Amino acid sequence: MSRPACATIHTDALQHNLAEVRRRAPSSRVMAVVKADGYGHGLERVAQALAAADAFGVASIADAERIRATGSSKPIVLLSGFFEPEDLRLIRRLGLDTVVHDESQLEMLEADPDPSPLRLWVKFDSGMHRLGFPLDKARAVVERVHALGRPGPAPVWMTHFARSDEFDAPATAEQIRRFDAALAGIPGERSLSNSAAVLGWPQASRDWVRVGGALYGLSVVAGRSGADFGLQPAMSLSSRLIAINEVQAGEAVGYGGTWRAPATTRLGIAAIGYGDGYPRHAPSGTPVLIHGRPARIAGRVSMDLLAIDLADHPEARVGDAVLLWGPGLPVEAVAEAAGTIGYELTCGITRRVRFIEA
Numbered sequence: 001m002s003r004p005a006c007a008t009i010h011t012d013a014l015q016h017n018l019a020e021v022r023r024r025a026p027s028s029r030v031m032a033v034v035k036a037d038g039y040g041h042g043l044e045r046v047a048q049a050l051a052a053a054d055a056f057g058v059a060s061i062a063d064a065e066r067i068r069a070t071g072s073s074k075p076i077v078l079l080s081g082f083f084e085p086e087d088l089r090l091i092r093r094l095g096l097d098t099v100v101h102d103e104s105q106l107e108m109l110e111a112d113p114d115p116s117p118l119r120l121w122v123k124f125d126s127g128m129h130r131l132g133f134p135l136d137k138a139r140a141v142v143e144r145v146h147a148l149g150r151p152g153p154a155p156v157w158m159t160h161f162a163r164s165d166e167f168d169a170p171a172t173a174e175q176i177r178r179f180d181a182a183l184a185g186i187p188g189e190r191s192l193s194n195s196a197a198v199l200g201w202p203q204a205s206r207d208w209v210r211v212g213g214a215l216y217g218l219s220v221v222a223g224r225s226g227a228d229f230g231l232q233p234a235m236s237l238s239s240r241l242i243a244i245n246e247v248q249a250g251e252a253v254g255y256g257g258t259w260r261a262p263a264t265t266r267l268g269i270a271a272i273g274y275g276d277g278y279p280r281h282a283p284s285g286t287p288v289l290i291h292g293r294p295a296r297i298a299g300r301v302s303m304d305l306l307a308i309d310l311a312d313h314p315e316a317r318v319g320d321a322v323l324l325w326g327p328g329l330p331v332e333a334v335a336e337a338a339g340t341i342g343y344e345l346t347c348g349i350t351r352r353v354r355f356i357e358a
């Protein structure tokens with residue numbers, strides 16, 4: 001048998017989640033964000049499953065090339081834009097849209113001799129202070145973009161939220177207010193929202209929403225899983241028990257001996273570890289599911305293996321399946337125990353894990 005660590009990708013969940021996003025943002029078109037290999041779910045399979053989205057968002061030209069290779073002619077937006085004039089040639093050859101967020105990119109466009117159409121998504125900084133033109137320069141930037149005088153689709157004005165997962169904090173309302181004020185009266189489509197904004201700030205859903213996490217069934221809202229918002233997990237991570245041992249009361253388990261058996265304990269050893277992308281920072285007590293019921297990991301996660309306290313699973317046998325996350329066990333629960341977010345965990349699944357579609 002091959003190594004049993006397995007990521008099952010639920011394409012029906014991707015489609016369900018797209019429908020749920022449309023239900024929550026009924027007047028918006030949906031850009032499906034598929035950067036980082038579709039948040040670790042596999043770029044080509046995600047792009048095919050989400051063929052009903054209105055556009056794709058990627059972080060690299062190489063990813064856009066992979067989507068084009070599947071035969072898709074859908075709009076693809078380069079979310080970080082281009083970095084040198086040579087990129088513009090590739091962008092045109094692949095028929096991509098690009099974000100423009102920096103003076104250096106505007107200058108490259110102004111110096112670009114190619115008159116063929118190119119759709120620009122012009123990004124303003126409304127308070128996140130990562131990418132984007134300052135809003136007090138918005139009118140000058142809009143004028144320079146119009147002065148490029150390109151035929152083809154009109155530019156889209158966009159911004160990005162820093163704290164849209166905090167539904168009670170005023171920061172997002174303030175970003176919306178600043179963006180609207182700076183661009184008041186300027187015609188053209190607008191795009192503000194990421195997943196958390198679609199879930200918590202429906203007033204920000206304008207012409208386009210840009211959603212990644214929600215499509216994969218993920219939540220970044222503290223204490224809430226994707227399922228709490230009607231989303232379905234698009235990934236199940238599973239493996240199998242490859243050994244069952246009995247340890248005596250007081251014996252220490254695993255590297256560093258960080259967990260001690262409180263009594264004589266049956267321990268199951270599952271063939272999965274941080275070499276597969278399961279987080280090494282997941283402490284003793286992090287949940288897994290065996291036969292649909294929770295069990296807890298015991299001791300440090302190692303590269304290929306982790307130990308599970310089988311005290312409540314007398315029926316467990318070598319060969320039994322262990323669910324690390326998926327339906328019934330939100331990745332957010334594992335992420336919270338490991339001090340991160342679900343996004344990082346799905347993005348981090350490594351190449352030795354077998355991917356299957358269901």
Ligand SMILES: *Cc1c(COP(=O)(O)O)cnc(C)c1O
Pocket residue numbers: 033035079160193194195196210211212213214
């Ligand atoms: C990644 C990204 C998104 C998607 O964010 P989610 O939280 O996954 O929905 C949207 N917009 C931009 C600019 C991004 O970089």
